[in-house]
Amino acid sequence: MLPLYDVLVLGLGATGSQALYQLAKAGQHVLGVDRFAPPHTYGSSHGQSRIIRQAYYESPVYVPLVQEAYRLWHEQERLSSRELFVQTGGLMLGAAESALVKGSRLSAETHGLAYEYLDAHTLRTRFPVFHPTPDTVGVFETAAGVLFPEACIETALQLAQAHGAVCRLGETVTALAPQKDHVEVQTLAGTYTARQVIVSAGAWLGQLVPELALPLTVERQVVFWFDHGGGQLQGLQPDHFPIYIWETEDTMFYGFPDLGNGLKVAFHHYGQPADPDHLNRQVTGQEVAAIETVIRKHFGIDPIFREASVCMYTNTPDMDFILDYHPHHGNVIIASPCSGHGFKFASAIGKILTDMVLGRPTGFDLTPFRIDRFNTAL
Numbered sequence: 001m002l003p004l005y006d007v008l009v010l011g012l013g014a015t016g017s018q019a020l021y022q023l024a025k026a027g028q029h030v031l032g033v034d035r036f037a038p039p040h041t042y043g044s045s046h047g048q049s050r051i052i053r054q055a056y057y058e059s060p061v062y063v064p065l066v067q068e069a070y071r072l073w074h075e076q077e078r079l080s081s082r083e084l085f086v087q088t089g090g091l092m093l094g095a096a097e098s099a100l101v102k103g104s105r106l107s108a109e110t111h112g113l114a115y116e117y118l119d120a121h122t123l124r125t126r127f128p129v130f131h132p133t134p135d136t137v138g139v140f141e142t143a144a145g146v147l148f149p150e151a152c153i154e155t156a157l158q159l160a161q162a163h164g165a166v167c168r169l170g171e172t173v174t175a176l177a178p179q180k181d182h183v184e185v186q187t188l189a190g191t192y193t194a195r196q197v198i199v200s201a202g203a204w205l206g207q208l209v210p211e212l213a214l215p216l217t218v219e220r221q222v223v224f225w226f227d228h229g230g231g232q233l234q235g236l237q238p239d240h241f242p243i244y245i246w247e248t249e250d251t252m253f254y255g256f257p258d259l260g261n262g263l264k265v266a267f268h269h270y271g272q273p274a275d276p277d278h279l280n281r282q283v284t285g286q287e288v289a290a291i292e293t294v295i296r297k298h299f300g301i302d303p304i305f306r307e308a309s310v311c312m313y314t315n316t317p318d319m320d321f322i323l324d325y326h327p328h329h330g331n332v333i334i335a336s337p338c339s340g341h342g343f344k345f346a347s348a349i350g351k352i353l354t355d356m357v358l359g360r361p362t363g364f365d366l367t368p369f370r371i372d373r374f375n376t377a378l
Ligand SMILES: Cc1cc2nc3c(=O)[nH]c(=O)nc-3n(C[C@H](O)[C@H](O)[C@H](O)COP(=O)(O)OP(=O)(O)OC[C@H]3O[C@@H](n4cnc5c(N)ncnc54)[C@H](O)[C@@H]3O)c2cc1C
Pocket: 010, 011, 012, 013, 014, 015, 016, 033, 034, 035, 036, 038, 042, 043, 044, 045, 047, 049, 050, 051, 052, 171, 172, 173, 174, 200, 201, 202, 203, 204, 205, 208, 221, 222, 223, 266, 311, 312, 313, 335, 336, 337, 338, 339, 340, 341, 342, 343, 344, 345
């Protein structure tokens, strides 16, 4: 007889590690399986830093979710005595009518979040490294900051294991066979059975539920680190330099203060479609030059290239997440919180997935994340 787990979590990255922890904490007999050994650099959750912010330009619907996520990240910091988050404040920059600025204000107003609305002159005075054009405005929120993704994943897996979760790392799942009251999970090493399965496989999600023909596209993304070559420049550290997202007429890019490894900067989207099994990890001189041009134009910094890393976004057509039961199998739950903005929510999503497994109300509006919003033949 195969051991019967309550839940098998397929993929232990940002989402799966959190689900594993919350399920184990809730007393579930859980097995986590990953093809690599998270935290690793092959998926969507590496690169030293992730932005967390509340004045959410994408939609006010995400604000309660991120507030719960903050609470749970702080709880995990306390439980592990590890630094997972640093508060830097956050600046959303663009024209007053840009989607970024308008959307951030809408979320802040809708949820009564504290924020400042700064004109270009004030921006230049308060953040001299930023060089905004005269029509640029900024939405500044003090609550925003940086999560350390590798530490977050490592901590969640440790907490999960301390609560009795079992992990099988370096083991690739090849197929799921849902039955009436359990699911058989085939890996390259054998078969597991569990009453329920959470599929949190990131960029590989579509491959694991091919029957759903989910309209996901995997997008190659490059992040870059730079030193400042112009001699001593004050104000690049987290106490003076907030995380930022900047929408200009022709692009959107974001970045972080110097967390000890130079300034990290990247474009948001504009990447090539990618196959997660054959991702091009080579970064070209042209790619470095493109981001250097943006830095020279928008900052008082002379960028000296330090290093780059390639990562993957898994995008839905509307850029909202998928958090839903499989339409044909209630014992399979699909979780794809990406589209380039999912990391910050992982702690809250781990808890939501646990509530979904246990059939409890989640306390959140998950309608925007349903699978039936896609016009696919289900
Ligand atoms: C460059 C970049 C910058 C980003 N910046 C931000 C940001 O600032 N703020 C933010 O909130 N979000 C950001 N995101 C988005 C965020 O990082 C992702 O939404 C999140 O990490 C996705 O987590 P995941 O659990 O879905 O995927 P992953 O963390 O990639 O986990 C999926 C796991 O499934 C495993 N797996 C896959 N297939 C199998 C299989 N067949 N068998 C076993 N295991 C399998 C993989 O090995 C992997 O460990 C960024 C993403 C990228 C790429």
